[in-house]
Amino acid sequence: AQRVTQPEKLLSVFKGAPVELKCNYSYSGSPELFWYVQYSRQRLQLLLRHISRESIKGFTADLNKGETSFHLKKPFAQEEDSAMYYCALSGRGSYKLIFGSGTRLLVRP
Amino acid sequence: DGGITQSPKYLFRKEGQNVTLSCEQNLNHDAMYWYRQDPGQGLRLIYYSQIVNDFQKGDIAEGYSVSREKKESFPLTVTSAQKNPTAFYLCASSIATGGNEKLFFGSGTQLSVL
Numbered sequence: 001a002q003r004v005t006q007p008e009k010l011l012s013v014f015k016g017a018p019v020e021l022k023c024n025y026s027y028s029g030s031p032e033l034f035w036y037v038q039y040s041r042q043r044l045q046l047l048l049r050h051i052s053r054e055s056i057k058g059f060t061a062d063l064n065k066g067e068t069s070f071h072l073k074k075p076f077a078q079e080e081d082s083a084m085y086y087c088a089l090s091g092r093g094s095y096k097l098i099f100g101s102g103t104r105l106l107v108r109p
Numbered sequence: 110d111g112g113i114t115q116s117p118k119y120l121f122r123k124e125g126q127n128v129t130l131s132c133e134q135n136l137n138h139d140a141m142y143w144y145r146q147d148p149g150q151g152l153r154l155i156y157y158s159q160i161v162n163d164f165q166k167g168d169i170a171e172g173y174s175v176s177r178e179k180k181e182s183f184p185l186t187v188t189s190a191q192k193n194p195t196a197f198y199l200c201a202s203s204i205a206t207g208g209n210e211k212l213f214f215g216s217g218t219q220l221s222v223l
Contacts, residue, residue, distance in 0.1 A: 086152065
């Protein structure tokens with residue numbers, strides 16, 4: 001069965017500290033993984049996707065097929081990073097996007 | 110600002126009543142989606158449509174219905190068969206060149222039961 005697990009409901013860090021938001025997935029085929037973010041009073045939007053191998057706003061995520069993980073990382077958190085983060089998965093060529101339950105990141109000054 | 114427009118922002122349903130949530134997009138996207146968001150459960154897919162006049166059930170389609178008569182519009186009806194309709198509903202669209210494209214989301218509709 002397809003499943004995305006984000007084990008932490010809330011992650012609180014101080015400004016300047018490293019951040020790692022965990023995402024584990026279960027999928028039998030070749031997955032495509034994404035991170036979506038929702039800032040306060042804004043719409044849910046794409047942050048990054050693993051096929052692009054990009055760094056957005058200092059965030060990176062590496063797909064580890066052996067550990068079935070796609071953790072989101074940033075070396076130095078900023079207060080403006082405070083938001084709700086969702087990991088999502090789809091099969092290659094599929095329109096069906098499955099979301100995790102989300103992790104709220106709170107960056108304190 | 111264009112993009113995807115959901116209306117209304119808040120909606121109340123009486124017992125046994127069907128209600129329809131509107132979703133319109135001006136992005137010329139082929140694919141459209143409806144998600145339900147409950148606290149602590151993330152987003153769950155209700156229905157999605159890849160092209161006009163075609164749609165597929167998602168993971169929690171029971172008690173819901175959709176139509177896709179126009180490319181720009183993908184309304185969701187919450188029927189009386191949906192026993193727990195109170196939730197935040199999000200509509201999204203994507204270019205749909207074979208899946209895995211970036212989803213653009215609306216601002217959502219909060220549905221509550223009176």
